Each structure stands twice: as structure tokens, then as C-alpha cells.
Amino acid sequence: MTEVLKKEKPKxxxxxxxxxxxxxxxxxxxxxxxxxxxxxxEKYHAIRNVCPHEQAELCKGTFSGTTMPSKPHEYIYGMEGxxxxxxxxxxxxxxxxGECLGDTRYKVKIYEVSVENNRIMxxx
Amino acid sequence: MEIAEKKKSSKTRIDYGIIDCDVxxxxxxxxxxxxxxxxxxxxxxxxxxxxxxxxxxRPIPLTRRDAxxxxxxxxxxxxxYAKKDFLDRYNISKGILTGSLLTISxxxxxxxxxxxxxxxxxxxxxxxxTHDDRWLASIVIATQDPIxxxxxxxxxxxxPKVCQVVxxxxxxxxxxxxxxxxxxxxxxxxxxxxxxxxxxxxEGINSPPISAVGQPTTNLERHNILPIHQMSQLNSIVxxxxxxxxxxxxxxxxxxxLGWLPHLMWRMDKNxxxxxxxxxxxxxxxxxxxxxxxxxxxxxxxxPENFQEMIQMLKFMRAEKTVMFATDYPHWDNDDPKFVLxxxxxxxxxxVAYENAAELYQLNDIHSQ
Numbered sequence: 001m002t003e004v005l006k007k008e009k010p011k012x013x014x015x016x017x018x019x020x021x022x023x024x025x026x027x028x029x030x031x032x033x034x035x036x037x038x039x040x041x042e043k044y045h046a047i048r049n050v051c052p053h054e055q056a057e058l059c060k061g062t063f064s065g066t067t068m069p070s071k072p073h074e075y076i077y078g079m080e081g082x083x084x085x086x087x088x089x090x091x092x093x094x095x096x097x098g099e100c101l102g103d104t105r106y107k108v109k110i111y112e113v114s115v116e117n118n119r120i121m122x123x124x
Numbered sequence: 125m126e127i128a129e130k131k132k133s134s135k136t137r138i139d140y141g142i143i144d145c146d147v148x149x150x151x152x153x154x155x156x157x158x159x160x161x162x163x164x165x166x167x168x169x170x171x172x173x174x175x176x177x178x179x180x181x182r183p184i185p186l187t188r189r190d191a192x193x194x195x196x197x198x199x200x201x202x203x204x205y206a207k208k209d210f211l212d213r214y215n216i217s218k219g220i221l222t223g224s225l226l227t228i229s230x231x232x233x234x235x236x237x238x239x240x241x242x243x244x245x246x247x248x249x250x251x252x253x254t255h256d257d258r259w260l261a262s263i264v265i266a267t268q269d270p271i272x273x274x275x276x277x278x279x280x281x282x283x284p285k286v287c288q289v290v291x292x293x294x295x296x297x298x299x300x301x302x303x304x305x306x307x308x309x310x311x312x313x314x315x316x317x318x319x320x321x322x323x324x325x326x327e328g329i330n331s332p333p334i335s336a337v338g339q340p341t342t343n344l345e346r347h348n349i350l351p352i353h354q355m356s357q358l359n360s361i362v363x364x365x366x367x368x369x370x371x372x373x374x375x376x377x378x379x380x381x382l383g384w385l386p387h388l389m390w391r392m393d394k395n396x397x398x399x400x401x402x403x404x405x406x407x408x409x410x411x412x413x414x415x416x417x418x419x420x421x422x423x424x425x426x427x428p429e430n431f432q433e434m435i436q437m438l439k440f441m442r443a444e445k446t447v448m449f450a451t452d453y454p455h456w457d458n459d460d461p462k463f464v465l466x467x468x469x470x471x472x473x474x475x476v477a478y479e480n481a482a483e484l485y486q487l488n489d490i491h492s493q
Contacts, residue, residue, distance in 0.1 A: 054459065054460045054463045055460065055463075056188075056190065056460075057190055060189060060190035061189060061190070062189065085184070087188050087189040087190040087191075088188055088190075088456060088457070088458065089184070089456060089457055090183065090184030090456060
């Protein structure tokens with residue numbers, strides 16, 4: 001019931017399909033907020049462009065993979081393209097849920113993205 | 125709720141000046157130094173890293189990706205960009221340039237190292253100091269040959285914008301020893317502060333490893349333990365009586381951490397009572413020399429979960445007298461002025477943001493023109 005009553009958040013066009021290359025990130029201003037739109041090759045992600053640590057422009061960092069939890073001196077590389085590294089202190093954020101891998105108390109806001117008629121839309 | 129959003133409500137305005145005690149200007153390539161160096165050294169500049177040895181692999185690049193002036197230029201290589209991206213953006217009153225030659229003490233050839241230092245200093249004065257009145261310069265010296273280092277200090281020491289001499293705490297022998305006296309004599313003669321800024325620990329000719337027990341495996345482990353060099357040099361400088369020999373000398377530990385000082389200081393004072401007879405030249409407790417002669421910069425500020433614990437540490441080390449603000453712009457672990465200063469109690473904030481540095485560098489007397 002509550003689902004039905006919940007007011008749908010508006011959608012904003014942020015880019016056209018083909019505008020953001022695979023692995024690329026376009027920084028846009030939506031509703032007064034700076035957002036990074038990242039193309040991982042399969043889908044688009046919308047990430048708030050503010051690091052929760054010292055408020056650096058997070059989306060100017062790099063998208064990469066990282067080492068997964070392992071035993072001492074075992075190296076397992078994973079999450080290729082799913083980790084955003086802050087350009088300042090290198091804090092790693094999971095672009096799927098916004099959580100900081102090193103300290104989950106810190107979280108960056110991520111937004112719903114949809115593609116409609118060749119347009120990339122962000123809901124916020 | 126996100127932590128970023130919580131912070132907004134506690135923002136306060138910093139309505140006094142900020143002196144930043146650690147800003148890094150850099151060359152894009154060692155070959156930029158050619159015009160400032162004799163031909164004999166040019167071929168070495170083309171080699172990787174200008175032939176300065178380094179083992180460090182950095183999981184996070186040294187300089188901030190978002191601070192590049194563009195066109196592939198290195199962050200900190202363009203004074204015009206740094207003026208907008210740093211001085212103007214953060215409303216910095218004075219920025220003390222500490223350079224990017226902090227591994228210079230690793231080189232096996234003291235003449236080459238000294239020539240690179242001289243070239244870098246001239247490059248800084250030509251390209252940065254003339255560019256904006258808010259910059260002040262550190263001159264870098266190669267400690268391999270203290271006589272050559274003293275000559276460099278005398279060559280530039282009277283320049284009105286030169287306020288300190290920067291060296292790395294990485295060395296082959298402790299800095300309190302008499303071998304280094306020519307450097308302290310020259311610094312005092314030229315009314316310059318000595319700054320110790322991390323670089324080249326455990327590399328090249330610096331035989332003591334990065335940690336006291338051997339070379340660590342990762343940069344995380346290396347970076348955690350860097351302050352051990354600052355601790356070792358402070359311990360040596362105080363115990364060897366450098367401040368008795370040079371009563372006007374001032375030393376700054378830059379980017380070396382803060383919280384270790386109370387521990388070391390208390391330990392030194394306690395041991396002094398028992399072993400004073402070994403160092404009869406010390407007329408006062410070691411902590412008294414530290415309070416009068418040593419200063420410490422904030423970045424990278426320690427961030428315990430409860431910052432009140434850090435405030436306590438700052439009180440233990442008399443931060444209202446001994447601690448000075450620094451960003452470390454444009455390096456990866458730089459601190460935003462508001463992020464650090466807003467956490468401090470008002471009286472301490474003013475001292476740390478401006479007054480301690482203004483007093484140390486006599487900014488209102490000498491460098492204010």
C-alpha cells in the first residue's frame with residue numbers, strides 16, 4: 001500500500017546514449033547537485049560527485065577493480081570497473097551501493113538510472 | 125544519513141588568515157632544470173626519475189588527479205593554475221612552497237645532488253615566487269655534503285621570499301651529530317628555519333630502512349611508519365644539544381604526524397632525570413627545548429573515530445604554540461582547510477591556522493612586503 005502512495009521522484013535527462021564512452025564518466029549538474037554518470041559497458045551509474053570524507057569531487061577519480069578479501073599474501077583481483085577511487089585520498093567506493101570499502105560508515109549517494117528513447121535519465 | 129550531509133550543519137566560518145606550511149610545486153620533468161644546471165649533469169636528467177632511486181610503488185598516485193592543470197601537466201607544475209585552484213579557492217594568506225625534490229638525499233653523488241638542488245631553487249624563484257605575492261619559498265639542499273649545502277643556503281638565504289631550508293628526515297646518520305653543523309650554522313646566519321619533510325627514507329644511500337626493523341612489503345606499512353624518522357631526528361637533535369649550540373635555531377617537522385610527540389617527549393624527560401650525566405650540555409628538560417625550538421604541521425591529520433581524543437593529544441603537545449596548519453596541496457593525502465580547522469577549539473584554531481606560523485617565520489616583520 002505504501003509503495004503505491006509513495007510519490008515518484010522526477011527524472012532528469014543527463015546524457016544521450018553514445019555520449020559517454022565505455023569506462024567514461026560525465027559530470028553533470030542536476031537539480032543543483034553535481035553527479036557523475038559512469039558507463040561500465042553494460043549499464044550507467046549515477047553517483048553523487050562529493051566524497052563523504054573531505055568533500056573532494058569524487059567522480060574525477062578513477063574507476064577500477066580492487067583486491068578482494070583474502071588470506072594473508074593471497075591476491076584475488078575483482079570488482080573490475082565497479083570501484084571508484086577518490087582522486088584525493090584514494091578511498092574506494094562500490095559504485096553499486098555507494099559504500100566505502102575501507103569503512104562502510106562512509107557512503108556516497110547513488111541514484112536510479114534508466115534509459116528511455118536513447119536518453120539517459122536519473123531519478124532524484 | 126550520509127556523513128557528508130551531517131557535516132554541513134556544523135560548518136563555521138574561518139574569518140582569519142590561513143598560512144599553509146606545506147605546498148608542493150613541481151617540475152614536469154627533470155629536464156626542466158637544464159637551463160639552471162651546468163652541461164655536465166644534463167645527461168642524468170633524462171634517465172628515469174633523474175637517477176634518484178626509489179622503491180616505492182604507490183597504489184594511489186602521489187599527486188591528486190583532479191588538480192592537474194590539463195594538457196598532461198603534473199598537478200603543482202603550473203603556478204597560474206595553483207593560484208586559482210588553491211590560493212584563491214581556499215583563501216590562503218601565505219603558502220610555503222616545499223617543492224618536489226625531497227628524495228634528493230638518496231643520491232650517491234653529492235655534487236650532482238647539490239647541482240639539482242641549486243637548479244630547483246632557481247627554478248622555483250623564477251617561476252613561482254615572482255608569480256604571486258602569497259608564495260614563500262623553502263630552499264632545498266642536499267645533505268650529503270653539509271659544506272656544499274651551507275653554500276647554497278648562503279647563496280639564497282637573504283632573498284626576501286626565502287623563509288626556510290627543507291631537508292628530508294631520511295639520512296645516513298642522525299641530524300644531531302656534528303657532521304651537520306655547517307647546515308645549522310648557515311641556517312642561523314641567514315635567519316632561516318630548518319624544515320624536515322618526508323622523502324627517500326630507506327632508499328639510495330640512506331641505509332637505515334623505512335622502518336627500524338627492515339624494509340616493509342607495502343606502501344601502507346611504509347606510510348604508517350614514516351614518522352619514526354621524524355621521531356629519530358628530533359630525539360637526536362635535542363639530545364646532542366643542537367639547540368644549546370645554536371640557540372636561535374628553529375626546526376619544523378612537516379607531514380610527520382602529531383600524536384607521537386607526547387609519548388616521546390614524556391619518555392625523554394623521564395630518561396633525562398636518570399641519564400642526565402651523559403648529556404651535561406642539556407641545561408633544561410628535553411621537552412623544554414622541543415617547546416621552544418620545534419614546530420609540527422597538521423597534515424595528514426590523525427582521524428580517530430572520536431576526534432576529541434585527537435584534541436586531547438593536541439593539548440598534550442601544546443598545539444596552541446607548537447602546531448601549524450598545512451594542506452600538502454596537491455598531493456593525494458592533502459587536507460582541506462575547513463576539514464581540519466573546523467574541528468579545533470576556537471583559540472587553538474586561530475593559533476594553528478595563522479599565528480604560530482606567522483611568529484615562526486616572522487611573516488609580519490620580514491615577508492609581508
